[in-house]
């Protein structure tokens with residue numbers, strides 16, 4: 001039966017985040033919604049609406065393909081129905097993280113990202129020197145039938161010195177503490193789509 005909320009309860013999130021700083025769930029989002037988001041991302045790409053991603057924030061922003069080679073477009077409320085549904089789901093997750101982990105997350109920003117074949121994003125943290133509002137990252141993958149040999153893994157650098165590679169398979173959602181978990185995107189042999197977002201705290205200057 002289709003899930004009317006298009007959301008399988010994301011139960012492990014809070015415990016996993018509290019204990020190890022990250023959480024992963026396959027088939028976290030209704031498959032029809034994931035497919036609609038992939039179509040929206042491809043439509044924006046075909047319309048020339050994706051721009052080379054920058055590094056950093058505001059005036060300090062630079063496009064440096066040696067660091068990241070994806071092209072992005074931000075989600076704004078009211079643009080497209082599947083995006084609005086996704087934003088609503090992420091707001092539910094935001095409230096639950098606040099309830100269960102007292103994170104004080106205030107809002108959510110997200111963009112589509114398209115990595116052409118061979119593009120990558122070097123090891124980094126999702127917190128800028130000049131903007132520490134990003135507290136929790138949430139990445140949803142939009143690629144049906146991704147095969148292990150195709151590359152494009154999200155590589156997480158864990159506390160114990162080991163790494164964990166995540167295939168960017170449609171429906172997989174990875175949630176992690178933005179300032180604490182270094183990660184990178186490995187190059188792929190095919191186009192790779194993701195929807196990357198950040199729950200943010202109130203902006204009241206350096207912590």
Ligand code: OGA
Nearest residue numbers: 113126139154185194196
């Ligand atoms: C990012 C990022 C991961 C991914 O945009 O900061 O790390 O798998 N994306 O797309």
Ligand code: MN
Nearest residue numbers: 124125126183
């Ligand atoms: Mn990142």
